[in-house]
Amino acid sequence: xxxxxxxxxxxxxxxxxxxxxxxxxxxxxxxxxxxxxxxxxxxxxxxxxxxxxxxxxxxxxxxxxxxxxxxxxxxxxxxxxxxxxxxxxxxxxxxxxxxxxxxxxxxxxxxxxxxxxxxxxxxxxxxxxxxxxxxxxxxxxxxxxxxxxxxxxxxxxxxxxxxxxxxxxxxxxxxxxxxxxxxxxxxxxxxxxxxxxxxxxxxxxxxxxxxxxxxxxxxxxxxxxxxxxxxxxxxxxxxxxxxxxxxxxxxxxxxxxxxxxxxxxxxxxxxxxxxxxxxxxxxxxxxxxxxxxxxxxxxxxxxxxxxxxxxxxxxxx
Amino acid sequence: xxxxxxxxxxxxxxxxxxxxxxxxxxxxxxxxxxxxxxxxxxxxxxxxxxxxxxxxxxxxxxxxxxxxxxxxxxxxxxxxxxxxxxxxxxxxxxxxxxxxxxxxxxxxxxxxxxxxxxxxxxxxxxxxxxxxxxxxxxxxxxxxxxxxxxxxxxxxxxxxxxxxxxxxxxxxxxxxxxxxxxxxxxxxxxxxxxxxxxxxxxxxxxxxxxxxxxxxxxxxxxxxxxxxxxxxxxxxxxxxxxxxxxxxxxxxxxxxxxxxxxxxxxxxxxxxxxxxxxxxxxxxxxxxxxxxxxxxxxxxxxxxxxxxxxxxxxxxxxxxxxxxxxxxxxxxxxxxxxxxxxxxxxxxxxxxxxxxxxxxxxxxxxxxxxxxxxxxxxxxxxxxxxxxxxxxxxxxxxxxxxxxxxxxxxxxxxxxxxxxx
Numbered sequence: 001x002x003x004x005x006x007x008x009x010x011x012x013x014x015x016x017x018x019x020x021x022x023x024x025x026x027x028x029x030x031x032x033x034x035x036x037x038x039x040x041x042x043x044x045x046x047x048x049x050x051x052x053x054x055x056x057x058x059x060x061x062x063x064x065x066x067x068x069x070x071x072x073x074x075x076x077x078x079x080x081x082x083x084x085x086x087x088x089x090x091x092x093x094x095x096x097x098x099x100x101x102x103x104x105x106x107x108x109x110x111x112x113x114x115x116x117x118x119x120x121x122x123x124x125x126x127x128x129x130x131x132x133x134x135x136x137x138x139x140x141x142x143x144x145x146x147x148x149x150x151x152x153x154x155x156x157x158x159x160x161x162x163x164x165x166x167x168x169x170x171x172x173x174x175x176x177x178x179x180x181x182x183x184x185x186x187x188x189x190x191x192x193x194x195x196x197x198x199x200x201x202x203x204x205x206x207x208x209x210x211x212x213x214x215x216x217x218x219x220x221x222x223x224x225x226x227x228x229x230x231x232x233x234x235x236x237x238x239x240x241x242x243x244x245x246x247x248x249x250x251x252x253x254x255x256x257x258x259x260x261x262x263x264x265x266x267x268x269x270x271x272x273x274x275x276x277x278x279x280x281x282x283x284x285x286x287x288x289x290x291x292x293x294x295x296x297x298x299x300x301x302x303x304x305x306x307x308x309x310x311x312x313x314x315x316x317x
Numbered sequence: 318x319x320x321x322x323x324x325x326x327x328x329x330x331x332x333x334x335x336x337x338x339x340x341x342x343x344x345x346x347x348x349x350x351x352x353x354x355x356x357x358x359x360x361x362x363x364x365x366x367x368x369x370x371x372x373x374x375x376x377x378x379x380x381x382x383x384x385x386x387x388x389x390x391x392x393x394x395x396x397x398x399x400x401x402x403x404x405x406x407x408x409x410x411x412x413x414x415x416x417x418x419x420x421x422x423x424x425x426x427x428x429x430x431x432x433x434x435x436x437x438x439x440x441x442x443x444x445x446x447x448x449x450x451x452x453x454x455x456x457x458x459x460x461x462x463x464x465x466x467x468x469x470x471x472x473x474x475x476x477x478x479x480x481x482x483x484x485x486x487x488x489x490x491x492x493x494x495x496x497x498x499x500x501x502x503x504x505x506x507x508x509x510x511x512x513x514x515x516x517x518x519x520x521x522x523x524x525x526x527x528x529x530x531x532x533x534x535x536x537x538x539x540x541x542x543x544x545x546x547x548x549x550x551x552x553x554x555x556x557x558x559x560x561x562x563x564x565x566x567x568x569x570x571x572x573x574x575x576x577x578x579x580x581x582x583x584x585x586x587x588x589x590x591x592x593x594x595x596x597x598x599x600x601x602x603x604x605x606x607x608x609x610x611x612x613x614x615x616x617x618x619x620x621x622x623x624x625x626x627x628x629x630x631x632x633x634x635x636x637x638x639x640x641x642x643x644x645x646x647x648x649x650x651x652x653x654x655x656x657x658x659x660x661x662x663x664x665x666x667x668x669x670x671x672x673x674x675x676x677x678x679x680x681x682x683x684x685x686x687x688x689x690x691x692x693x694x695x696x697x698x699x700x701x702x703x704x705x706x707x708x709x710x711x712x713x714x715x716x717x718x719x720x721x722x723x724x725x726x727x728x729x730x731x732x733x734x735x736x737x738x
Contacts, residue, residue, distance in 0.1 A: 055578055
């Protein structure tokens with residue numbers, strides 16, 4: 001079966017009582033791409049993922065996986081998916097190998113093929129030498145790796161990863177991100193949810209930003225940056241009245257936006273090299289001192305800020 | 318089917334690795350039965366038989382010249398070769414020394430026959446035999462008391478007989494002299510002794526106690542083993558129901574561990590997962606029953622009955638325990654709730670089913686009340702197998718158990734499916 005999209009949702013909705021967690025999600029994940037769903041906690045990412053992998057019944061709308069309607073043939077649709085849940089979903093009293101063997105059987109593998117896939121997966125997640133250790137005795141990072149390995153045993157066409165790097169050390173995170181790239185290189189489509197914009201930025205061919213149960217922007221990394229005009233954010237910590245300085249800096253050439261906030265004045269500029277000397281001159285003329293400068297090139301954080309007026313990291317949805 | 322087996326095997330593996338589960342499945346029932354066995358002193362001999370009871374008999378009886386020496390008949394009665402081997406009676410003459418031996422635990426019981434014993438019996442006056450016993454012993458002295466009651470029953474019978482003979486001779490105008498009485502008493506005594514010897518133990522016993530199932534009860538020295546066997550049956554049922562509930566509890570554990578949600582993302586549906594859980598519960602209960610039966614046979618000498626009847630009882634109990642466990646757990650929301658609910662419900666229904674009173678005679682209405690819960694039916698099935706009943710005899714309670722198990726499983730499954738929809 002050839003379908004243009006590995007995952008396609010149409011007006012997908014989920015309500016819990018009067019609360020609408022997902023409001024008409026239209027998602028199209030093209031075959032072979034890494035698609036990131038970026039958004040703050042509570043944006044509706046995990047609820048969407050749960051509906052796509054058949055765990056939650058949608059209130060309305062449709063889900064199609066590799067061209068198979070999930071509601072009509074859930075067994076066939078689920079067989080094409082590998083799901084990495086946000087929380088570790090393993091048996092702590094079984095070893096890594098026993099966990100993989102069990103989950104492999106649940107995806108229909110058996111005999112020599114099962115053992116071969118388990119060996120390959122253990123090697124891929126770098127736990128071949130710890131395969132007989134109980135998962136309950138593993139570090140958070142090791143558990144995460146087994147958690148991912150389970151989803152890959154049956155060589156799914158689509159891997160859905162729901163925030164797989166939450167709460168782990170940088171080394172394990174690096175390992176996981178490299179694995180995701182490798183899987184994609186092997187031809188797997190990856191739907192990846194995260195609230196870490198760096199991950200979305202590094203991994204994704206396509207990014208959808210989600211907030212309050214809706215997609216508020218979607219496109220490639222560069223397409224999204226263009227939404228904020230590719231402005232650089234400059235935060236200046238000042239000693240004197242920020243409102244007075246903001247008024248003065250508003251008129252400087254190259255400054256697109258000024259946002260005073262307590263002792264910090266945020267400038268959105270086209271070129272920080274050009275603007276900053278003028279800013280310092282102006283501050284000196286007004287008798288103010290600039291204590292600190294933080295320059296941030298345009299990124300997904302600024303896109304989210306631009307679209308919602310809130311910071312991605314601090315937002316609770 | 319492969320997925321059902323995978324779930325069952327995984328759950329079985331997890332149960333076998335939980336020290337708590339193993340403790341509740343295997344150690345607790347054997348430990349409780351073992352403690353009961355220790356309390357009755359049965360393990361002291363290193364086997365399931367009764368521990369030896371040393372009985373000191375102090376015969377102070379001093380019959381008048383020409384009177385029957387009834388007190389002297391007590392020791393030979395207790396030393397009869399047909400008496401239980403664990404009953405070891407011997408004669409003593411010094412009461413103070415005998416009491417000291419009893420106090421020091423060198424003897425289990427002291428039988429005191431008073432000086433006027435024969436004389437009082439001869440004139441129809443009340444008399445008594447005193448039994449002093451080690452207060453830590455229960456069954457042995459109780460059996461001794463029963464035996465002496467049989468003896469005194471014989472004496473009382475002789476008294477009645479002699480009184481009747483004497484009255485009828487008087488009424489007929491005959492002169493009743495000591496020789497006639499003596500002859501009659503001797504005749505009765507010989508008859509009574511022969512009756513005692515042949516009553517239960519002869520090649521052709523004069524009295525047989527037959528159960529409704531046609532199973533001959535061994536009424537010699539197996540009181541201890543019957544108590545242990547019935548206690549063990551009660552414990553086996555109680556703890557297999559606990560295991561059934563614990564297997565169902567794994568569903569809640571999986572829910573909290575997040576693995577249940579992950580299982581639902583696999584191609585096989587919820588039915589395969591529930592079927593796997595049922596199979597795992599059955600396997601675990603069957604393994605537990607096998608281990609408990611073999612262990613109790615080796616440790617306490619319990620004879621569980623014919624293999625076919627036992628198999629039927631085990632299968633039916635396993636099905637009922639697993640189904641009942643699933644139904645009980647279907648109303649529980651979290652692992653935190655599960656512990657008190659399992660403990661409370663299984664203890665209450667276990668008591669109602671008579672599992673804690675297997676060896677205590679209970680009123681009829683309580684025996685009917687037992688059958689309101691599956692444990693009561695299980696106990697009925699197991700008591701039958703312990704009595705050596707055939708498959709046909711065990712079929713009814715087994716069938717009822719299987720139906721209860723299936724109904725409970727169906728209801729529990731529906732509730733769980735709704736919960737996880």
